[in-house]
Amino acid sequence: MGEIAERVQGNDGRMDLPTLTISAANGWMDQKERFSGNIAGKEQKNYTLLHKGELSYNHGNSKLAKYGAVFSLETYEEALVPRVYHSFKVINGSSKFIEYYFATKIPDRELAKLVSSGARMDGLLNINFNEFMGINLTVPNKSEQEKISNYFSNLDHLITLHQRKLDLLKEQKKGYLQKMFPKNGEKVPELRFAGFADDWEERK
Incomplete structure (x- = not known):
């Protein structure tokens, strides 16, 4: 060193x-x-x-x-x-x-x-x-060192971008879980697919 x-x-x-x-x-x-x-x-x-x-x-x-x-x-x-x-x-x-x-x-x-x-x-x-x-x-020589480090830097950048996308998708899922199921005491969720309007039924 x-x-x-x-x-x-x-x-x-x-x-x-x-x-x-x-x-x-x-x-x-x-x-x-x-x-x-x-x-x-x-x-x-x-x-x-x-x-x-x-x-x-x-x-x-x-x-x-x-x-x-x-x-x-x-x-x-x-x-x-x-x-x-x-x-x-x-x-x-x-x-x-x-x-x-x-x-x-x-x-x-x-x-x-x-x-x-x-x-x-x-x-x-x-x-x-x-x-x-x-x-x-x-x-290796400096030129090869830079080639190797640039390759891994690009991979790190790609991983960061995918990580951000993953974090956003997780937040999106959490939001939909809250909106697509009825809250306590309610019979319909806040958000529904088009074509569905019936109340949800309580079943044992």
């Missing part, structure tokens, strides 16, 4: 930027959305300023990511992220490719070698930045 990436740390004092956290399931999330408020507190002054295209490794273990998760910042131009994350930028390569590479879980074998005594009390794996930079990755 150290041959293709370099560390990102510190900030320029601006504390009004979005304050983000990594969810293994959802990637970058605003702390206000995930925790119903900013949980950084006084520690925010020590947060890392991340720019679009830079990445962070959350070395906290979870059911979805036993050896942590890596995500590239894409939805914000700039953001503040916890200092405890190992933040870095790719030199002459594709940051999205590195994100997808970690999503394959292939680097887990390398990361597992670094975990000496499991997770600490705060859930973080005992992997320091230099050790993380020392893991081995097998990568």
Whole structure:
């Protein structure tokens, strides 16, 4: 990793930027959305300023990511992220490719070698930045990295569109279930197919 990436740390004092956290399931999330408020507190002054295209490794273990998760910042131009994350930028390569590479879980074998005594009390794996930079990755040239990352980005976009459509259909179904069956004490539903006007009958 150290041959293709370099560390990102510190900030320029601006504390009004979005304050983000990594969810293994959802990637970058605003702390206000995930925790119903900013949980950084006084520690925010020590947060890392991340720019679009830079990445962070959350070395906290979870059911979805036993050896942590890596995500590239894409939805914000700039953001503040916890200092405890190992933040870095790719030199002459594709940051999205590195994100997808970690999503394959292939680097887990390398990361597992670094975990000496499991997770600490705060859930973080005992992997320091230099050790993380020392893991081995097998990568193609930049052009192929971009081809691969664009392919998976397009798939992600398609999945998002279908997910929105699915959510709308679920809401539509819920609405029709409420309108196409009579409410308590009533004999006809609010909404019916054309050609039907009879009262619904009560039967045992």
